Amino acid sequence: MDLALTADELLLQHEVRSMLEQECGTEVVRGAEPLGFDRRLWDQCSAMGLTSVAIPEVAGGSGSFMDAAVVVDESGRALAPVPLVEHLVTRRLLAHVRSELPFRAGGEEVEPVVSLALLPAIDKMWPLVPAGAVAEYVVGQVQDQYWLDSSTPPPLSANQSSSPLADRAVAGDAQQLDIDPLWWDQALDEWRALTASLLVGLAGRALELGVAYAKEREQFGRPIGAFQTIQHLLADLAVSVDGARLLAGKAAWACEHATPRRRELSYMAFVFAAETAKRVTERVLHVHGGYGMMQEYDIQLYYRRARGWSLVAGDPERQCQELADVLFGTRSAA
Amino acid sequence: MFSSAPARRHSGMDFDDAALERYREDAKRFVDEHVTGEVLSRHAESGTAHDWDLHRAVAASGVIADGLRTNERAGRDPLEIFVLFDELGLAGAPFYGLANTMIVAGIIEEIGSDFHRCAVLPLLRSGTAIVAFGYSEPDAGSDLASCRTRATRTSDGQWRIRGQKMFTSHAEASQFVILLTRTSDARHGGLTVFLVPLDRPGIEIQPMYAMSGERTNILFLSDVEVDDQWRLGEIDGGWDVLKIALAYERGVFGNTNQPVGLSQALLDWARHARLANGDRVLDDPTVRVRLARIAIDSEVTALLGLRAAVIATNGGHPTIEGAAAKLFASEAYVRAAQHCQDITGAAGLLDGSTGCAPGDGTIEHAVRDAPATTIYGGTSEVQRNLIAHLHLGLPR
Numbered sequence: 130m131d132l133a134l135t136a137d138e139l140l141l142q143h144e145v146r147s148m149l150e151q152e153c154g155t156e157v158v159r160g161a162e163p164l165g166f167d168r169r170l171w172d173q174c175s176a177m178g179l180t181s182v183a184i185p186e187v188a189g190g191s192g193s194f195m196d197a198a199v200v201v202d203e204s205g206r207a208l209a210p211v212p213l214v215e216h217l218v219t220r221r222l223l224a225h226v227r228s229e230l231p232f233r234a235g236g237e238e239v240e241p242v243v244s245l246a247l248l249p250a251i252d253k254m255w256p257l258v259p260a261g262a263v264a265e266y267v268v269g270q271v272q273d274q275y276w277l278d279s280s281t282p283p284p285l286s287a288n289q290s291s292s293p294l295a296d297r298a299v300a301g302d303a304q305q306l307d308i309d310p311l312w313w314d315q316a317l318d319e320w321r322a323l324t325a326s327l328l329v330g331l332a333g334r335a336l337e338l339g340v341a342y343a344k345e346r347e348q349f350g351r352p353i354g355a356f357q358t359i360q361h362l363l364a365d366l367a368v369s370v371d372g373a374r375l376l377a378g379k380a381a382w383a384c385e386h387a388t389p390r391r392r393e394l395s396y397m398a399f400v401f402a403a404e405t406a407k408r409v410t411e412r413v414l415h416v417h418g419g420y421g422m423m424q425e426y427d428i429q430l431y432y433r434r435a436r437g438w439s440l441v442a443g444d445p446e447r448q449c450q451e452l453a454d455v456l457f458g459t460r461s462a463a
Numbered sequence: 464m465f466s467s468a469p470a471r472r473h474s475g476m477d478f479d480d481a482a483l484e485r486y487r488e489d490a491k492r493f494v495d496e497h498v499t500g501e502v503l504s505r506h507a508e509s510g511t512a513h514d515w516d517l518h519r520a521v522a523a524s525g526v527i528a529d530g531l532r533t534n535e536r537a538g539r540d541p542l543e544i545f546v547l548f549d550e551l552g553l554a555g556a557p558f559y560g561l562a563n564t565m566i567v568a569g570i571i572e573e574i575g576s577d578f579h580r581c582a583v584l585p586l587l588r589s590g591t592a593i594v595a596f597g598y599s600e601p602d603a604g605s606d607l608a609s610c611r612t613r614a615t616r617t618s619d620g621q622w623r624i625r626g627q628k629m630f631t632s633h634a635e636a637s638q639f640v641i642l643l644t645r646t647s648d649a650r651h652g653g654l655t656v657f658l659v660p661l662d663r664p665g666i667e668i669q670p671m672y673a674m675s676g677e678r679t680n681i682l683f684l685s686d687v688e689v690d691d692q693w694r695l696g697e698i699d700g701g702w703d704v705l706k707i708a709l710a711y712e713r714g715v716f717g718n719t720n721q722p723v724g725l726s727q728a729l730l731d732w733a734r735h736a737r738l739a740n741g742d743r744v745l746d747d748p749t750v751r752v753r754l755a756r757i758a759i760d761s762e763v764t765a766l767l768g769l770r771a772a773v774i775a776t777n778g779g780h781p782t783i784e785g786a787a788a789k790l791f792a793s794e795a796y797v798r799a800a801q802h803c804q805d806i807t808g809a810a811g812l813l814d815g816s817t818g819c820a821p822g823d824g825t826i827e828h829a830v831r832d833a834p835a836t837t838i839y840g841g842t843s844e845v846q847r848n849l850i851a852h853l854h855l856g857l858p859r
Contacts, residue, residue, distance in 0.1 A: 131477045131773060131777075132477070132478070132766070132769065132770050132773055133773075135477075340855050340856070340857065343857060344856070344857065344858065351858075352858055354857040354858055355857065355858040355859070357848070359857075360847065360848065360851035360852075360855075360857050361844065361847040361848075361851065363851060363855055363857065364790075364846075364847035364848075364850035364851045364854075364855065365790075365847065367787070367850055367854060367855060368767070368787045368790055368791050368850065371767065371770075371787055372763035372766065372767055372787075372791060373763075375763070375766035375767065375770060376759075376762060376763055376766060378478065379478045379762075379766060382477075382478035382479075383478075393758075394762075397758065397759045397762050400755075400756075400759060401759050401763060446752060449751075449752045449755045449756065450748060450751060450752060450755075452755040452758070452759075453751035453752065453754060453755040456754070456755060456758055457730065457745060457751065457754065460745075460746040460748075460751075461743060461746055
């Protein structure tokens, strides 16, 4: 047992971080607003193999689910405007039904963006699909069937987190897929686990911004980071980020090995990472004082995305309810 | 594909807990056998967080004698010890005497003299003697460097110790006490540590009882005379000894995950108890959300504690990681105890002896027990200072 990254994972982390530091500074993040998607960066990710991590080899991918967690932790850190989590999870799901796909998953020159509708369709409309405004393919539920929609992405629904969200109609030429409901549930588990890593990356970087600002900003003749009230605030956040990263890692490990605790751990990791990301960004925004609200400062970018990236799954309290169903059994009929 | 990754690599970062589960099975078996009803009721009556029958059983298993494996010595896997204390904590066993004794055995191994190794270590390892900690004083809590218990060199080369120590838990059952004393004026550089037999003339132990029912003590030291051989570490080098002791304490020993047992007790109750409207308590969505959050906190507590233990296993000193684990675990325990009591309503106030307290009174007891965990072994504020300075690099 070793809870630290392996040498291979550290190398992967280093490569992805170097690429994103070079190609995805916050000017790129700002430049991609309001859509929240950068095609050039997507193609670079694809060329580097990041859009096929943890995809089975037969479907044109390689690497483990733990690798995927490492990659999206970095993409969260950089606020990279590329929907890696949705794409990887959906590609893994589609690997089950490769032969039915209208496209050759993997091996394309340019990787098409695929995503999934987290909530079932209402009147043949999937509501606010993550990456729905940019995905060439979306998989989702219509009643108890699964459909693949390949219509032209609708325009963005402009939103607080500058995410490519859009309602997505299930088009007339959508294709029904023979997906086992267990595969679908697994995909949602994997989405929670990887989104947890994404949010941990975001929270970790936001904390770094807070620590750096507290060391540099002076008030009352000393750096504000010398005040215990700021120190204790940041120390608590650091412990939460560490805890969230360990839990996200354990959830990813459970996904990789399909352990019996996969579902509960993915819920736990998602809920804790979401709360941590929201709290860290809000508190670090506060540490920045009035400047934190200003568009020139990066922390507001993190604050808005911490909320948006987690809220696409619905009310966080509902996630806790669903976790309770897994842990304690569903509520008995009154 | 990224250059560093060959097609299929072994899956890295390793949460495989098969080895851990073997340790856990062994620990559970040991606890089932030795943490008996008599042990628990003796603890409840006396408030002494030490039980000789249990302690001798642990010693007989070889755990104390083997100690922790480090880079320098053979011994038990720190993970095994971590799991053992976790299980002892879950069972509500009185293990503080054991934990403190293992810490002192570790310190003696690291910096003890030949005298300590001959006269004390065998007694600790065989389970015939235990050690209490005399760090705190009436005016020295988190600020241990303000220690005023004075050790003065006498003309015949002995030391005369005079002062007062607070919160020297299980001193009434101990043969030795670790004393932090002042030997010169320099704040941190004027402290010296002694390991003193408690049967020396001039030592008086006066009990104090916590709201949890735990007994602790005030130690009065009236010109206690000890030979220089009882000194542990250098003269005026006490601060370094303390740092070793605290690293041991937070790294492997005593990071228990109490909310696991607590929420299990609550769950057993909530499956049958009814609300005023006749609904099962466990079907109340607000109850379910609180229990789910406790479960998440417990998972995080376990992982933070495990991380510290794994670092120790690999030969490192988990100073920051131990502080993070201790801080999160204790704060989460306070939250969990309060949530569990809230959920049970007024019944959660009932004493276990009434026979109708939810969870046989474990929940009510936890509310009285939890606050101490955010204080002893270094307050939450001390841990936050440590994380802020050593981990985040914030200015002092």
